[in-house]
Amino acid sequence: MSRLERMVSSQAAETPGSVAVVSSDERLTYLELEERSNRLAQALRAHGFRPGERVALLSPKSARTITYVLGVLKAGGVCVPMDTASPVERLLMIVRRIGPCWLLADDVGTDLLPGLLDKVASEVVTGLCLPGGESAGPAHRPVVDAAAVASASPAPLDPGADDSALAYILFTSGSSGEPKGVSLTHRSIAHFVRWANGHFGMSSDDRVACHLQLHFDFTLWDVYGALSCGAGLHLVPPAAGLLPSTLADFLRDSRITHWNTVPSVLSAMARYDVLAARPLPDLRRVVWGGEVFPPHDALHWRRRLPQARLTGVYGTTETAIASTYHTLDAAPSEDEPLPIGVVIPGESVTIVDKDLTPLPQGAVGEIVIGGAGVGPGYWNDPERTASAFVEFPPGSGHRAYRTGDLGSQDEHGVFHFHGRADRQVKVNGYRIELDEIMTALNALPGVAAGVTVAVPDETGRPRICAAYSLTPGTALTPVELQEALSRALPSYMLPAAWAEVDPMPVSPNGKIDIRALQGRFAAREGAVSHDG
Structure with a gap:
């Protein structure tokens, strides 16, 4: 039994009254978690959702969101957690990449729906799930709202026993300028979770902190590690x-x-x-x-x-x-x-x-x-x-x-x-392709050339820096460039320092001299800091 939702359901059958998930405003027992996720799965299937379909999750980390994730898996779906703090343009890239798909939105994620639905065709977003509110979707899309979930049966569905099926698609930074979706199966995630729980001796006596956001792969162990051994998951x-x-x-x-x-x-x-x-x-x-x-x-x-x-x-x-x-x-x-x-x-x-x-x-x-x-x-x-x-x-x-x-x-x-061996860095645990930032920078109006480099800070960790030159007659400050870039990239990908460099240094082979730019930022020559 290596399907993730079955690992949790098996534990719920053993300890239904134990506390499963604790958030700042809600506390769910294993029985409540099981029944709520079952209702969502039943409601999805009743509205035409098919196993293998992708569900983009626009819902911040909460006890409710944990039930949504399990409900999607129980319906046979594939979870695609989204960073609700990301710019709409980046979210659109992801939705188009995984389409046709459903969108599930709650809390602040609901506010993002109009900006997404206005820019994608019904062939891309084929259904909506609004488990925390009323139906407000276009008539040409099936909509699962709170009333549909509440009236659904709490009985379990059988999504099948195929643990080689996809469970998640997690998006990371891509060197091409677009985020890339990493496909993960039930079996591969369950393999690590079972080893880790056994190796570290996790049990029902544990209280596990879920610290990172749900689009970060480390949280897969938080969620399924805790909920498959009877521990309490504290968000x-x-x-x-x-x-x-x-x-x-x-x-x-x-x-x-x-x-x-x-x-x-x-x-x-x-x-x-x-x-x-x-x-x-x-x-x-x-x-x-x-x-x-x-x-x-x-x-x-x-x-x-x-x-x-x-x-x-x-x-x-x-x-x-x-x-x-x-x-x-x-x-x-x-x-x-x-x-x-x-x-x-x-x-x-x-x-x-x-x-x-x-x-x-x-x-x-x-x-x-x-x-x-x-x-x-x-x-x-x-x-x-x-x-x-x-x-x-x-x-x-x-x-x-x-x-x-x-x-x-x-x-x-x-x-x-x-x-x-390449231009990928890790910042605060996020895997970032410097070329994705550079692509977004060069797409900004008024930027003639933009280059991103990484320079170690005083602790030795990489600090993202951006060098740029402007087209003739253009006057843009680093603050304005940072603001413009924030509409295309999440906050953790924004440069920490900027410098206008014109002309750009060139190496003997005619390419931009990355080492020279790194040296300039290391010496802080003309750089404007945006740390913090």
């Missing part, structure tokens, strides 16, 4: 995550025992030493992933949480959350980067050269991941899928994913991360 409210101190207050007041997060959050909390005044005696496990964790910050957490198990995981969205792990068994050295660890059972990690030939121990090459976590590829993008998902070893019939990450393996079998 961190947006306001609580704004400051290191308020986040620590939430973890303490909710008596969180298990917390998955990203290193940038841990580093911010270490910088202000918030645990000095807010000890977290209940916190037993902290797991981080998505970016490099500076060893001096890891040492801080080791000292502040001597009772806790601290673990870093490494992986990609394309390979279902994580493929390696490393637990801090002792105080780490401040002078050596943390390893990404050893391979999770059922996965494979190989260091290869450009021809996919395995390299010896100690050699640096590209990290290739195979095994149970490898997904089908990118939705509706066969060319990019064929480039990144390859037969490996050649002639074996097995698929693997070329990560583009550089790594090595030492004599103990432990893997180490050595950066990227």
